[in-house]
Amino acid sequence: MRIEGDCVKEFKRDLAYHFSEEMNHPFARPKWVYISLSHKCTYSCKMCGVVNILKGHELSEEIVVRALEEIASWDWDSTVVLTGGEPFLRRDIFDIIGCAVSVGVRAEAVSNGSLIDEAMAERIVSSGLKNIAVSLDGALPGTHDYFRGKGAFDAALRAVRNLAAVKKRFGRGPQISVWSTIMKENIPELSRMPALAVSAGAECFVMHPVIVAQDDMQNTSGSAPFWPGEKEIGILHEQIKLINAPGGGCGITAFLHDPSLWEDYFSGRLTRRQWKCNPFVFINIGPDGEIRSCGESFGNIKDAGITAALFTREASEAREKMKRCRKPCLQTCWAHPDADTISGLTEKMIASSRNIPGRAVLLRECLAELKEYKTILKGKPAYARGDKCSD
Amino acid sequence: MFRLKEIIFSLTSRCNLKCIMCDIPASRSGELPTGVLFAALEDAAALGASTAVFSGGEPLLRTDIFDLAEFSRDLGMSPCLTSNGCLIDEETAGRIADSGVGVVNISLEGDRQVHERLRGPGTYEKALRALRLLRARGVETTIASTVSRYNYSSLEHIVELAGETGATTLKFQPFSRIFVSPGRNCSEFLLGEVEAGIAMETLRGIHKLCGERGISVNPLPYLERIPAYLSRGIGGSAASCRALFSSCPVDASGKVFPCWVLSGKDMLIGDISLTPLREIWGNFRHRDIISRINSRSCGGCLMSCYDANFSRSVTAPAAGFSGKAVSSVRGAALRKLKKKIMFYAAYRGSLRRLLRRLLPSPPRRASAERSTPGIKIAEIEKAEEMIGKELKRSK
Numbered sequence: 211m212r213i214e215g216d217c218v219k220e221f222k223r224d225l226a227y228h229f230s231e232e233m234n235h236p237f238a239r240p241k242w243v244y245i246s247l248s249h250k251c252t253y254s255c256k257m258c259g260v261v262n263i264l265k266g267h268e269l270s271e272e273i274v275v276r277a278l279e280e281i282a283s284w285d286w287d288s289t290v291v292l293t294g295g296e297p298f299l300r301r302d303i304f305d306i307i308g309c310a311v312s313v314g315v316r317a318e319a320v321s322n323g324s325l326i327d328e329a330m331a332e333r334i335v336s337s338g339l340k341n342i343a344v345s346l347d348g349a350l351p352g353t354h355d356y357f358r359g360k361g362a363f364d365a366a367l368r369a370v371r372n373l374a375a376v377k378k379r380f381g382r383g384p385q386i387s388v389w390s391t392i393m394k395e396n397i398p399e400l401s402r403m404p405a406l407a408v409s410a411g412a413e414c415f416v417m418h419p420v421i422v423a424q425d426d427m428q429n430t431s432g433s434a435p436f437w438p439g440e441k442e443i444g445i446l447h448e449q450i451k452l453i454n455a456p457g458g459g460c461g462i463t464a465f466l467h468d469p470s471l472w473e474d475y476f477s478g479r480l481t482r483r484q485w486k487c488n489p490f491v492f493i494n495i496g497p498d499g500e501i502r503s504c505g506e507s508f509g510n511i512k513d514a515g516i517t518a519a520l521f522t523r524e525a526s527e528a529r530e531k532m533k534r535c536r537k538p539c540l541q542t543c544w545a546h547p548d549a550d551t552i553s554g555l556t557e558k559m560i561a562s563s564r565n566i567p568g569r570a571v572l573l574r575e576c577l578a579e580l581k582e583y584k585t586i587l588k589g590k591p592a593y594a595r596g597d598k599c600s601d
Numbered sequence: 602m603f604r605l606k607e608i609i610f611s612l613t614s615r616c617n618l619k620c621i622m623c624d625i626p627a628s629r630s631g632e633l634p635t636g637v638l639f640a641a642l643e644d645a646a647a648l649g650a651s652t653a654v655f656s657g658g659e660p661l662l663r664t665d666i667f668d669l670a671e672f673s674r675d676l677g678m679s680p681c682l683t684s685n686g687c688l689i690d691e692e693t694a695g696r697i698a699d700s701g702v703g704v705v706n707i708s709l710e711g712d713r714q715v716h717e718r719l720r721g722p723g724t725y726e727k728a729l730r731a732l733r734l735l736r737a738r739g740v741e742t743t744i745a746s747t748v749s750r751y752n753y754s755s756l757e758h759i760v761e762l763a764g765e766t767g768a769t770t771l772k773f774q775p776f777s778r779i780f781v782s783p784g785r786n787c788s789e790f791l792l793g794e795v796e797a798g799i800a801m802e803t804l805r806g807i808h809k810l811c812g813e814r815g816i817s818v819n820p821l822p823y824l825e826r827i828p829a830y831l832s833r834g835i836g837g838s839a840a841s842c843r844a845l846f847s848s849c850p851v852d853a854s855g856k857v858f859p860c861w862v863l864s865g866k867d868m869l870i871g872d873i874s875l876t877p878l879r880e881i882w883g884n885f886r887h888r889d890i891i892s893r894i895n896s897r898s899c900g901g902c903l904m905s906c907y908d909a910n911f912s913r914s915v916t917a918p919a920a921g922f923s924g925k926a927v928s929s930v931r932g933a934a935l936r937k938l939k940k941k942i943m944f945y946a947a948y949r950g951s952l953r954r955l956l957r958r959l960l961p962s963p964p965r966r967a968s969a970e971r972s973t974p975g976i977k978i979a980e981i982e983k984a985e986e987m988i989g990k991e992l993k994r995s996k
Contacts, residue, residue, distance in 0.1 A: 232977065454886060455866065455867070455869075456856075456866060456869045456872075461875045461876075465885065467885075468885045468889070470889065551980065552977075552980045552981055552983070552984045553980065553983050553984050553987065555984075556984040556987050556988060557987070560987065560988070560991050561604075561649070564649060565646070565647060565649075565677075569995055570992055570995055570996070573988050573991060573992050573995070574992070576988055577985060577988050577989070580981050580984055580985050580988075581985070583981060584978055584981050584982075587977050587978050587981070588978065
């Protein structure tokens, strides 16, 4: 059910993202904050470079807690995704989750499932996490184990089963998701994965295409490993059809974007018109504390915190670089295409606010918001009026 | 783009009749629980729908039909019922009137002989009784007729009946394959060339007669297409079909399709028993299917939902581009019009492509350097204007 004024809140947010991108100034706060808690992992997967690149780094609990408090202070409905390495290798992981819950930040976690036995599942389910994602990269044990090591497939499925069983017993708990990376080797199995996930007890199944090297996000050349060739792209097309067919997604498959974009992405035809990334939507904090939206780091949470880093000149330069990037990569830092024009946003708001009582007040609120941006635009220098969103 | 105007539920595949031109009861698909339908109605109202159509099978076989009608009325939509009329006795007519149903469509195929041959003995009197009872209780009634080889010559009789029973509207629709099971030979319903000629004369006559008597009927260009559709299979095109963007058919088991004709497996947009309607309507699969229909064009149909948009989308451009209109305009305006006609001819297959050519394209904006504060301010002012208009309207 839509809450009164929700659409106005959404409109204000979309406007903030729009103008942030337009003026390269952080009016908006990130929607997604990925915190890579540790470089340590139980596996050394073939397609992941974290273990090697960030060797020896781990964020201390104190720093993570400070970051979570800062994120809570934004009042921006941001989601914190705890990743790693393997986040459940940390002894203090449940303290961190507990802190996020207590300061009111929506927390999610990504795991390979290797450590989630029954006892761990109980702790996860009762921790207050909103979503727990287990990675599964194939519908057959051989495929998944090829990427991740022997026994990984069984471990991942066991983790999902444990979580589902405990959640059923407790009657509440996080959404149990299965995340899958689309790679050359597992493309023929994609359409079988939703059924597998459902049978294990998952409630959501998400696929995203592989980025080749974590340290160089733009290296998506066709010769890279895991990158599908022409033949595999053809198979992918068929697999998407199967998943889109009635019952093919088993009712749990969620798409972050139109899956037909995957074919263009893998064949190198994806353009910025189809895919628009907004550097303000997503930030990633590495185990070394470095903050980046995509590519280059522009600050460290150990220094002055996330908000301060967003306002630095380095951040502005990194965002400029992202804007010039001509290789869209279909990752989370996506701004929805109707956020492209102000009139598009306004139309959406007007349409969704219809039938809401007291609409005139809400519309006036939107007018005031637009007016504020107009004053900022008219003022000189153009965007030196300071942080509009800071409390 | 996707403004929901009308949601159409096929509430059940059960029916109390066994009409020879309809195999829907044989499909025996399941039925949705009332709660799911309530939720879908709520979503439809939130999406802006103004009409909720309950059809079937025979919707009056469902016990919760009056609850559904009342619920949609309370949501501000106008409920509309499609029935064969056989179950409407005095009590039911009263309940229909009380539950706020705006319009009831009663199917009537022609004179007694034709109607009972198509729908079974005793059905003619019952349908007429339903029309009279409803009219007596102030419910607006529409007579819906399926034009086929069986009744093309006795359609004029329906105009008489409309006058007699007080029905305000006549709706003609050609027989369509979508009501019969796939693979069935339909030639008994289709017209030959000579019969098509007669049907054309009859339908033109009906249009004139209705005009004289103040009964509303489908627009003439639509009626004129029916014989060609039944004899040669030439239907309307997807390019002029607004129903794709504005009406949402939901079948008895809850599946949502872009339209009744395109209800194949690969056209499934979603299932309201699994996903809320608000997440189905306008989702990427919906957009994808519509763009597929637009690029490859559908087989064409003359369904009544198509007719509802007919006068605006098909006759309007034709009238605007008639020879007379062109010759009366000179100079630059003439050239402009001619250009438009050329575009129209070239892009008739795809409304979207046509629009893209006709409308000025938005300024390209690839990087920050291209957009200056001036452009942005203009954009903001445009948005302010939009909100201002909306404010005025809501006052």
